[in-house]
Amino acid sequence: MTITTNNVSSPLRYGSNVKLVAQREFGRSPEEVARKLHLTRDMAARLAVEDVLMGHHGCVNRLAWNQEGDRLASASDDRNVILWHYPDSGRLPVLVETDHQANIFGVRVLPETGDGMIVTGAMDFLVQLHTLDARGAPPCGGRRRSASGSFASAPCSTKSFACHRSRVKDVEVQPHNPHMFWSASEDGTVRQFDTRCGDQGRFQSPNVLLGVRGRSRKVPLKGLSLNKSRPYQLAVACGDPFVRIFDMRKLSARAPCEDMFAQPLLQLAPPHLHRASSLQAACYATCAKFSSRGDKVVATYHGDHAYSFDITGDPASYGTSFVQHSACAALAGAGARPSREWERWKFKGNTAMFEKDFHGAILNYSAGLRTEPTSTALLIGRASAYMQRQWAGDAAYAVLDCEAAMSLNPDLPRAHILRAQALLSLRHLRLAMRAVNTIAAKFPEQHQEEVEKLRSSISDEEKARKTLHEQRIAMRSHTRQRRMRSTPGLQHESGLGTGAEAEAEGLSPFTSGHASASSVAGHLNGEEAARGSVLMGLDTDESDAEPTESDSDDADMVGERELEGASTSGCDGSGNKDEPLPSIWELSQGTRRLMMRYVGHCNFQTDIKEASFLGQNDELVACGSDDGRIYIFDAESGEPVRVLEADEDVANCVQCHPTLAVLATSGIESSVKLWSPGSTYDRTDVSRLVRLNQARMRDGPQWYPRGVFHTAMQTHVLQTLTENPYLIPELRSLLSTQVGTGRSGLDIARNLSSGRSSTGNGDGAEQGRLSSASDRSGDGGGPPMTIEDIQSELFEEEGSVVRCRMS
Numbered sequence: 001m002t003i004t005t006n007n008v009s010s011p012l013r014y015g016s017n018v019k020l021v022a023q024r025e026f027g028r029s030p031e032e033v034a035r036k037l038h039l040t041r042d043m044a045a046r047l048a049v050e051d052v053l054m055g056h057h058g059c060v061n062r063l064a065w066n067q068e069g070d071r072l073a074s075a076s077d078d079r080n081v082i083l084w085h086y087p088d089s090g091r092l093p094v095l096v097e098t099d100h101q102a103n104i105f106g107v108r109v110l111p112e113t114g115d116g117m118i119v120t121g122a123m124d125f126l127v128q129l130h131t132l133d134a135r136g137a138p139p140c141g142g143r144r145r146s147a148s149g150s151f152a153s154a155p156c157s158t159k160s161f162a163c164h165r166s167r168v169k170d171v172e173v174q175p176h177n178p179h180m181f182w183s184a185s186e187d188g189t190v191r192q193f194d195t196r197c198g199d200q201g202r203f204q205s206p207n208v209l210l211g212v213r214g215r216s217r218k219v220p221l222k223g224l225s226l227n228k229s230r231p232y233q234l235a236v237a238c239g240d241p242f243v244r245i246f247d248m249r250k251l252s253a254r255a256p257c258e259d260m261f262a263q264p265l266l267q268l269a270p271p272h273l274h275r276a277s278s279l280q281a282a283c284y285a286t287c288a289k290f291s292s293r294g295d296k297v298v299a300t301y302h303g304d305h306a307y308s309f310d311i312t313g314d315p316a317s318y319g320t321s322f323v324q325h326s327a328c329a330a331l332a333g334a335g336a337r338p339s340r341e342w343e344r345w346k347f348k349g350n351t352a353m354f355e356k357d358f359h360g361a362i363l364n365y366s367a368g369l370r371t372e373p374t375s376t377a378l379l380i381g382r383a384s385a386y387m388q389r390q391w392a393g394d395a396a397y398a399v400l401d402c403e404a405a406m407s408l409n410p411d412l413p414r415a416h417i418l419r420a421q422a423l424l425s426l427r428h429l430r431l432a433m434r435a436v437n438t439i440a441a442k443f444p445e446q447h448q449e450e451v452e453k454l455r456s457s458i459s460d461e462e463k464a465r466k467t468l469h470e471q472r473i474a475m476r477s478h479t480r481q482r483r484m485r486s487t488p489g490l491q492h493e494s495g496l497g498t499g500a501e502a503e504a505e506g507l508s509p510f511t512s513g514h515a516s517a518s519s520v521a522g523h524l525n526g527e528e529a530a531r532g533s534v535l536m537g538l539d540t541d542e543s544d545a546e547p548t549e550s551d552s553d554d555a556d557m558v559g560e561r562e563l564e565g566a567s568t569s570g571c572d573g574s575g576n577k578d579e580p581l582p583s584i585w586e587l588s589q590g591t592r593r594l595m596m597r598y599v600g601h602c603n604f605q606t607d608i609k610e611a612s613f614l615g616q617n618d619e620l621v622a623c624g625s626d627d628g629r630i631y632i633f634d635a636e637s638g639e640p641v642r643v644l645e646a647d648e649d650v651a652n653c654v655q656c657h658p659t660l661a662v663l664a665t666s667g668i669e670s671s672v673k674l675w676s677p678g679s680t681y682d683r684t685d686v687s688r689l690v691r692l693n694q695a696r697m698r699d700g701p702q703w704y705p706r707g708v709f710h711t712a713m714q715t716h717v718l719q720t721l722t723e724n725p726y727l728i729p730e731l732r733s734l735l736s737t738q739v740g741t742g743r744s745g746l747d748i749a750r751n752l753s754s755g756r757s758s759t760g761n762g763d764g765a766e767q768g769r770l771s772s773a774s775d776r777s778g779d780g781g782g783p784p785m786t787i788e789d790i791q792s793e794l795f796e797e798e799g800s801v802v803r804c805r806m807s
Contacts, residue, residue, distance in 0.1 A: 039615030048678035060666035095151035121168030188218030229294025241273035300611035342372035358389035601625035
C-alpha cells in the first residue's frame with residue numbers, strides 16, 4: 001500500500017509497526033514502544049472523524065487536554081468553556097460560564113487538581129481562574145440528549161486578574177504543578193500567577209515575569225509554551241519575526257519597570273525574516289510549541305510558513321547550511337559513484353521549468369538530490385526554480401542551494417549570479433553588491449550584462465530605501481507634532497510625564513513617547529478605563545526617534561549589521577575581495593538552528609493559528625490553515641503527509657491527545673472535531689492544495705504598503721484590518737484611488753488621518769468606503785470618511801466594553 005504526497009509515492013512501512021507491537025507484547029522497553037506508537041505516519045494517513053462535539057455558539061479559539069487525557073477543554077467566542085469527556089464523548093459535557101466580556105483566547109486545566117481548576121485569558125484583558133465545585137461531574141450515566149448539546153451545569157467560583165493592559169492571547173500551566181500558571185498578552189508581558197499568593201490582580205502587582213522589547217518598543221505576545229521535558233524553559237511567540245526562548249531560573253517576578261525586559265536564552269527566526277523587524281514586515285509567529293522530547297520548537301508565521309528549530313547542543317554545529325554543506329563535502333571527498341537515477345529527476349525538473357511549473361520542478365529536483373546530493377546541476381536548477389516560484393522564504397533557500405553548489409565547485413557562474421539575485425530579493429544590499437563584485441572579478445570576460453543589471457537594480461533599491469527612510473522620519477515628525485497639539489500638557493520627548501500620570505491615563509508608566517489611543521478606547525469607562533486605554537496593542541505609533549543600533553536590544557540584528565558591514569564601505573561592497581562572502585544562514589544562533597520548513601498551509605486570516613508536534617516521538621508536525629484544513633507534515637523531511645477537513649472556514653487549533661492517536665481540531669465553526677485512525681487511506685492531491693494556499697497567501701496581507709498605514713491609523717485599526725481580510729477589497733479600492741492621483745505616501749497618510757480627499761475636488765466622489773460604509777457612499781455624494789468613521793465601522797460599544805465587530 002502506498003500513498004501519494006506532493007506527487008511522490010511513499011511506501012507505508014507496516015513492518016516497523018508490527019515489530020514495535022511485538023516488542024510491546026513481550027514487555028521489551030514498553031515506554032519506548034509506546035512513544036514510537038503514539039501517532040505514526042501510517043496512522044496519520046488513516047485519520048478519520050471519530051466524533052463532532054457540538055455545544056458552543058461561537059468560534060472555538062482554543063483547545064486543551066487535561067494531563068490524563070480524559071477531559072478536553074474548549075474555549076469560544078461565546079465566552080464559555082466546555083469540558084468534554086473522552087473516550088466516552090457521549091457523556092454529558094460540563095459547561096463553565098465565565099465572567100469574561102469578550103472572546104476567550106486561552107484555556108488550560110490546572111494539573112493535579114482533579115480537573116477542578118481552569119485558567120482562561122481573553123480579549124477583555126482579563127485572566128480568570130475558575131474553581132469548580134466537586135469537580136463539576138455530571139450525574140452518573142448522563143448522556144447528551146441531542147446534537148445541539150445538553151450540559152451539566154458546573155457551579156464555580158471565579159477570580160479575575162486585571163493586570164494586563166491589552167488582549168490576553170494565551171495561558172500556560174506546568175506539568176504536575178497545581179499552583180502556578182502564566183499568561184501572555186499583547187501588552188508585551190508574561191505574567192506569573194500563584195494560587196497561594198495574593199496581590200496579583202492589579203497592573204502594579206509584582207507578578208511580571210518578563211517583558212519583550214524589540215527596536216525601541218514593546219513587542220506584542222501571541223503565544224506561550226512551556227517545555228514539558230525542561231519545565232524551566234519558556235517559548236514566546238512574539239509580534240515580530242522572533243520566537244524567544246527564556247530560562248525561567250534566571251527570571252524573577254516583579255512589578256512593571258524598565259528592568260523587566262529580560263534577555264532571551266535564544267532568539268529564533270528564519271534567515272529571510274531575521275531582517276524583517278527593521279523593515280516592519282507583516283510576518284510574525286502566531287504560535288510556538290516545544291516538542292515532546294523538549295529538543296525542538298515549531299512555530300507558524302502569519303503571512304509565512306511553519307519552521308522547526310533545534311534548541312539543544314552547540315549552536316555552532318547546527319543549521320541547515322552546515323548540515324547540507326558537510327554532507328556534500330563528505331560525499332564528494334569519498335568519490336562515491338553517482339546513481340543515474342538523478343538524471344531522470346533532472347529531466348523531469350527541467351521539463352517542469354519549461355512548462356513554468358516551478359513547484360513541480362522543485363519537487364523533482366529535490367527527489368533527485370535525495371539520490372545524488374552532490375549534483376551541482378540539481379542544486380542550481382532548484383535554486384533557479386526557487387527564484388522564479390517566489391513563495392515566502394524561497395530566496396533564502398535559493399541562497400542555500402547556491403552556496404552548496406559553490407562549495408562543490410567554486411567556478412560556477414550561474415550559482416554566483418543566482419546568489420546575487422537572491423540576496424537582492426532579500427534586500428541584503430551590501431551582501432548583494434559584494435556578490436556582484438565577486439562575479440565581475442571572477443568572470444571578467446563573461447556575464448557583463450547580468451552584472452550591470454544587478455548593479456543598477458541594487459542602486460535603485462538603495463535609493464528607494466533612502467526615500468522611504470526620509471518619509472518615515474517626516475511621518476514621525478508630523479505625528480509627534482499632531483500629538484503634541486491635540487494632547488494638552490503633553491511634555492516634549494517624555495510623552496506622559498510621571499508614572500502616576502501614566503497610570504491615570506491607563507498606560508504603563510514605563511511607556512514613554514506614546515499618547516493614549518483615545519479615539520477608540522476613550523469609550524471605555526469604569527473598571528475598563530482603569531485597566532487601560534489601549535484596545536489592541538500597547539503602542540499606537542512607533543517611537544518618535546529613528547531607532548539606532550544603540551536603541552536596539554536585539555543582539556541578532558546588531559550581528560546582522562556587523563555581518564553586512566564587514567570589510568565593506570557603504571553599499572559599493574568594496575573591501576577585501578579575497579575574503580569569502582558571509583552567509584545569511586550564519587546571521588545568528590537563531591538562523592543556524594533552523595531545521596526544516598513546512599510549506600502547504602496558509603496563515604494570515606487569524607493570529608491564533610496553531611502548529612505543534614504530534615505524538616511522543618515528534619515524528620509529525622500539524623498546522624492550522626485558512627482554507628479550513630489541518631496540514632500534517634513529516635517533521636524530518638517537511639513533506640506533507642495528510643490534510644484534514646477540519647472546518648468550513650478557517651482551522652485554527654490542533655491538539656494531540658497526550659497518550660492516544662487522537663487529534664482534536666477547531667476553528668471558525670462552533671464545533672470541535674475528534675480524529676482517530678480508521679481503516680482507509682486518504683488520497684487527496686496535496687500538491688494542488690499547497691499551490692492554492694500559496695496563491696492565497698501571496699494575494700493576502702502583503703498588498704498594502706505598511707509604511708503608509710502604520711503611522712496614519714491607530715495600531716488597533718491596522719491590526720483589525722490585517723486579521724479580517726474581507727475588509728481588504730474596499731480598503732484596496734481606497735488605496736488604489738489615492739495612489740492613482742500620483743501623490744506621495746506621506747500625502748496619502750496625512751489625508752487619511754485628516755479625512756480630506758486626495759483627489760483635490762473635495763466632493764469625495766473618488767473616496768473608497770470600508771465594509772457597510774459603501775452603502776452610505778452611494779454615487780459618491782457623501783462626505784469623505786475620517787479615521788473616526790473607519791473606527792465606528794470596525795468597533796461597537798457594548799456596555800462598558802468596546803468590542804471589535806469582526807473578532
